[in-house]
Amino acid sequence: MTDTDRIEKTTLLRAPRERVWRAISDAKEFGAWFGVEFDTAFTPGAHLTGKIVPTKADPAVAKTQEPYAGAKFEIWVDRIEAPRLFSFRWHPFAIDPAVDYSSEPTTLVVFELDDAPGGTSLTITETGFDKIPLSRRKKAFDMNDQGWTAQAALITKYVASQT
Amino acid sequence: MSAGIAPVFAALGDETRLELVSRLCKGGPLSITRLTDGADVSRQAITKHLHALAEAGLVSSSRQGRETIWELETKRLAIAKRYLDRVSTRWDDAIERLRAFVESE
Numbered sequence: 001m002t003d004t005d006r007i008e009k010t011t012l013l014r015a016p017r018e019r020v021w022r023a024i025s026d027a028k029e030f031g032a033w034f035g036v037e038f039d040t041a042f043t044p045g046a047h048l049t050g051k052i053v054p055t056k057a058d059p060a061v062a063k064t065q066e067p068y069a070g071a072k073f074e075i076w077v078d079r080i081e082a083p084r085l086f087s088f089r090w091h092p093f094a095i096d097p098a099v100d101y102s103s104e105p106t107t108l109v110v111f112e113l114d115d116a117p118g119g120t121s122l123t124i125t126e127t128g129f130d131k132i133p134l135s136r137r138k139k140a141f142d143m144n145d146q147g148w149t150a151q152a153a154l155i156t157k158y159v160a161s162q163t
Numbered sequence: 164m165s166a167g168i169a170p171v172f173a174a175l176g177d178e179t180r181l182e183l184v185s186r187l188c189k190g191g192p193l194s195i196t197r198l199t200d201g202a203d204v205s206r207q208a209i210t211k212h213l214h215a216l217a218e219a220g221l222v223s224s225s226r227q228g229r230e231t232i233w234e235l236e237t238k239r240l241a242i243a244k245r246y247l248d249r250v251s252t253r254w255d256d257a258i259e260r261l262r263a264f265v266e267s268e
Contacts, residue, residue: 007251007254009251009254009255009258011258011262013261013265013266014266015265019265020261020265023261023264023265024261029264032264033257033260033261033263033264033265034257034260034261035260056264058259058260092250122258122261124254124258126250126254
């Protein structure tokens with residue numbers, strides 16, 4: 001998972017494509033399974049501020065989300081291309097109220113749907129982990145854009161060598 | 164992005180520094196002389212990069228006679244790896260909730 005510049009997940013959902021599309025692209029439906037409540041709709045370019053609410057999809061998970069209930073949750077909608085692609089930017093799972101994420105860069109999350117035998121194929125990619133800010137102590141590192149690929153490969157190699 | 168991680172990713176975003184970390188990973192701890200061997204940048208530049216890595220907590224140095232010895236701080240790399248793993252796991256959980264949501268009808 002961490003051997004490229006991205007997190008990528010592909011899964012088969014045993015539901016019609018239009019059902020899955022609604023679940024990811026409608027703010028209310030998205031909120032119901034993700035565990036967040038938005039007060040406006042998803043539209044391209046929109047900045048939505050919601051709050052964490054325990055998910056309705058899984059009681060066990062709902063319990064783990066309970067401590068974060070009410071925490072502010074922001075996304076910036078990027079593209080909505082029915083019934084195929086929905087993307088947004090966010091601070092990755094930024095739900096800890098003790099941390100101020102506003103100065104941090106965002107990552108881009110893309111949901112892509114495709115027809116598949118028996119249902120709908122969903123691919124989620126999250127990119128931009130290499131666009132992390134310089135040290136806040138303002139010791140300017142001359143960061144260039146080598147990208148996450150090499151860094152993650154190195155970390156993976158390192159972790160493998162430890163086991 | 165959790166606060167302590169940002170400088171680690173930033174420090175690794177440079178080819179020379181990445182190479183230094185890689186060499187320390189394979190053959191560390193190493194003296195500044197060994198680290199400069201075969202490098203196409205000056206000892207001074209290497210030292211500057213090592214200090215940048217130290218600033219992010221990725222390496223540390225000690226004196227051995229007249230030499231400075233550099234060593235990898237393995238804990239910091241592991242923290243970076245864990246951060247990505249955590250985001251990855253949260254997506255796995257979110258997908259299962261989506262699955263329960265759309266497949267229940």
